[in-house]
Amino acid sequence: MLREPRKKKTKELIVRTAIQLFKEKGYENVTVEEITQLCGIAKGTFFNYFPKKEHMLLYVGSSYNDLLNEIVRKHREGPLKDRLMELFHDFLRLYLKHAELLRLVLIESIQSTSGSTDDTSNLTLFQQSIRQLLEEAKDNGSLRSRHDASDCAIVLVSLFYQTLLSASADADEHKLTADLQKKFDVIWDGIADA
Amino acid sequence: MLREPRKKKTKELIVRTAIQLFKEKGYENVTVEEITQLCGIAKGTFFNYFPKKEHMLLYVGSSYNDLLNEIVRKHREGPLKDRLMELFHDFLRLYLKHAELLRLVLIESIQSTSGSTDDTSNLTLFQQSIRQLLEEAKDNGSLRSRHDASDCAIVLVSLFYQTLLSASADADEHKLTADLQKKFDVIWDGIADA
DNA sequence: AAAAAAAAATGACCGTGGTCATAAATGACT
DNA sequence: AGTCATTTATGACCACGGTCATTTTTTTTT
Structure with a gap:
């Protein structure tokens, strides 16, 4: 055939x-x-x-999957939080290369994911690899947390997307990294002090 | 005239x-x-x-503004975190009443907000009232946090939206509340244990 | 009250996303 | 090779969002 x-x-x-x-x-x-x-x-x-x-946009998104996985694999050194920040920083740079198009891709992905439990969506895939990273960290002791790795991954990833989406047209890499850093600080330490 | x-x-x-x-x-x-x-x-x-x-959707959104403000004003008792949870729970119920339409409203609002620093968008308005609530709590001592109220508000609100958006068609109020609770636990305590 | 100016309503018109009945191409079978 | 069945390609066609030159209505000016 x-x-x-x-x-x-x-x-x-x-x-x-x-x-x-x-x-x-x-x-x-x-x-x-x-x-x-x-x-x-x-x-x-x-x-x-x-x-x-619009379905084209989802394919544009999935065309980045390999690249994304490679980036996740790349960061293996140092404290977990720093590693995550570097990782997200790399994503952010990639995003900014075609921000106009990728913003549409992101929105379309959000739209298509919501309302259906589809485990093959780009967004879910990304979330899964972060979750996996967190679980490994929990296993080898570099992360001690009472929370579920899955929940943490959801939180991290949503905040990352939120940062991308709220990026105004004039925002540069450094501003966004700073934005992201602040949000990560909040969730890493928690809102309320002990 | x-x-x-x-x-x-x-x-x-x-x-x-x-x-x-x-x-x-x-x-x-x-x-x-x-x-x-x-x-x-x-x-x-x-x-x-x-x-x-599509601009109609933004107007649909703003037609809820008064109702939203009222809900924010309603919750004034008890520990801050519980108050926030109840507040978001009320929002969630409101959302579910017309989830189909309001999902589009939410997405459209996200889309229109991103890329421009517009302080009058529904999303920003909501975020601001949460920020204000947090600031008051910091002032009167019911919240002690090293983080900026503004940053905390962003984090809280994004996670709320993420919960709404990821709600599958069959999800009910209780499932979503539980989802939200988990995310709030994570950010309230922080990911990493001290 | 008439004329002029400004604002708002109108609907014919257009471009584009998407449909669908039909045609062409391909593969299976004898 | 010839026939049939199934898949894939095609482009005329439609529906709907959006535009714009023109007309109608409202306000201002004299």
Whole structure:
């Protein structure tokens, strides 16, 4: 059967073409027809592969998955909190490279995740790898916490996303890192002093 | 000048009609034309009052502002953390009454807030009232914290929103309250034990 | 009260996302 | 190779959000 590989090829072609156009001209300024024309296919074909234009954004997101995992794997030295901060700092830098597009991706991911327990969403994947990191830290003693690793991961990741989303257009890397640092300080120590 | 009051009337009429239709049939299933027809005005008129259909969602959001402030004012007894939890619990109940619509409102609010420092957005307003509550608590001694009230407010509010957004369609009030409780425990005590 | 100016309403019109009946392509079977 | 079944591609078509030149209404000026 030669059909499957060919479908995949077409799908990849659409994704690659679309991402490039989105980065060039901005998501809103790219029409589905434009994408398909550049791919040499008919407009209708696009919708055989993606139910909505917005679904492309989820694919843009998942195209970053490998890169994200690599970053998570990279940070293995030093105190846990510092490691996490460096890790998020790297993510932040990556995000800022295409902030306009990735903001849409993030919002779309949030939108598609909510209302359904879908474990394969980009957001959940990311959360899981942070959770895993925390669990390892708990196991090897570098983190002592009465809280569930899973809950901590949710908290950390939401605050990270919140930082990205609240980033105003003029915000630079350093401002955002500082923002994130403050939030992390709060949750790391807790709000109320003992 | 009699123009201003009349404009306001029309705007209110549109908002009321739209909200009702949204709640009846769901945002996506209501067309602008339908709204205007029910208002007895032309389609084009709608866009004299709202630049986009989605802007209606922000107005839906702001229509809850008074109610929200009232809830904040209501909880004045007991330990701070409990008060906050009750407060958020009330919000949550309110949210669940029209979860479908309010999820869209929330997402739209997030979307419109991000990228611009707009202090009048619904989200910012809410955050500010929580911040104020925390500051009062710090002043009268019921909260002792080394962290900025503002930062704490951001953290609390983001986690609340995250809870709302991650609510799957089948989630009930109790499940969500429990979810929220766990997150609040984490940030209240801090992730790492002393 | 008439004329001029300003503001607001209108609906024909357009672009784009998305549908769907039909056509083309592919693979299985004889 | 020829027939049939199934999958995939196609583009005319539609619905809806949004625009804009024109008309209608309201306010100001004389």
